[in-house]
Amino acid sequence: MGESSRIAGQDGLRADARRNRLSILSAARVVFAEHGIDAPMATVARRAGVGVATLYRRFPTRDALVRATFAHQTDTCAQALTEALADPDPWQGFQRLVETVCELQREERGFPAAFVSAFPDTTRERTRVCEQAERDFMALVRRAQAAGALRADFHPSDLAVALLSHCGLVTALPDDHAASRRLVAYLLQSFRAEAAHGALPAPSALSLRSLPLAADGSQGHRPPRA
Known part of the structure; x- marks a missing residue:
């Protein structure tokens, strides 16, 4: 093994370990896009050119692998929520938030599956992050409604x-x-105050925790296969 493979980087991983990690994440994005996030972990390992044991050393659970694979996307969602709250025009902030999440769904084929999937979310810190995201989103909603823009x-x-x-x-x-x-544009137009004509049926029981707006990428309800 060469000297460069033995030297640890700033993240504490040796060069070969970093390469394995990047290979696994790259393979996971392809496999999840092609087969969904329920694809066997062994399939990801084979695509990455590593052993299953190596994959599990880097990512002990499917939850950990999916979160790491889509970390950039979930961080982008969290940043979009922060920027939406800071926008002096609450409707513009709301619109950009929706467009950002939809763009991620469109551009990253595996992200929609990760987006609608669920992972056990029991730690106090994750609960705190989710609750804060809910409060932030509701603050944005109230601002947009008070401005007469959101129905x-x-x-x-x-x-x-x-x-x-x-x-x-x-x-x-x-x-x-x-x-x-076009669908995103239709959806956004349907949320405008001027689109409200008559009473709507009762809302769904879906929780905001189904949405990937928490900074750690926390999501919603169905536990994945091991």
Whole structure:
């Protein structure tokens, strides 16, 4: 083994360990896009050119692998929420938040599956992060409603329903970006205050915790296969 392979970087990993980690994450993105996040961990290992034992040393659980694979996307969602709150125009902030999440769904084919999947979320810190994300999103909603831009009967679950609908489209038609953009525009127009005509049916019971807006990428309800 060469000297460069034995020297640890700033992240504490040796060069060969860093290469293995990057290979695994790259392979996971491809495998999850092709087969969904329930694809066998052994398939990811084979695509990465490493042993299953090596994969599990780097990522002890599927939860850990999925979170690491889509860390950039979930961080981008969290940043979009922060920027939406800081925008002096709450509707512009709300619109950019929705567009950012939908763009990630469209551009990263594995992300929609990760987005609608669930992982046990029992730690106090993760609960705190999720609750803060919910409070931040509701603050944005109230600001947009107070400005007369967002319909008064908007419910947080409406965003989950809209994003799940978009998820279905990009999963079925991954290369039809025009359809994706048009659906997003329709959805955003339906949220405008001037689009409210008559009473809506009762809202869904979906939780905001289904949405990847927490900084650690915490998500919603169905535990994945081991």
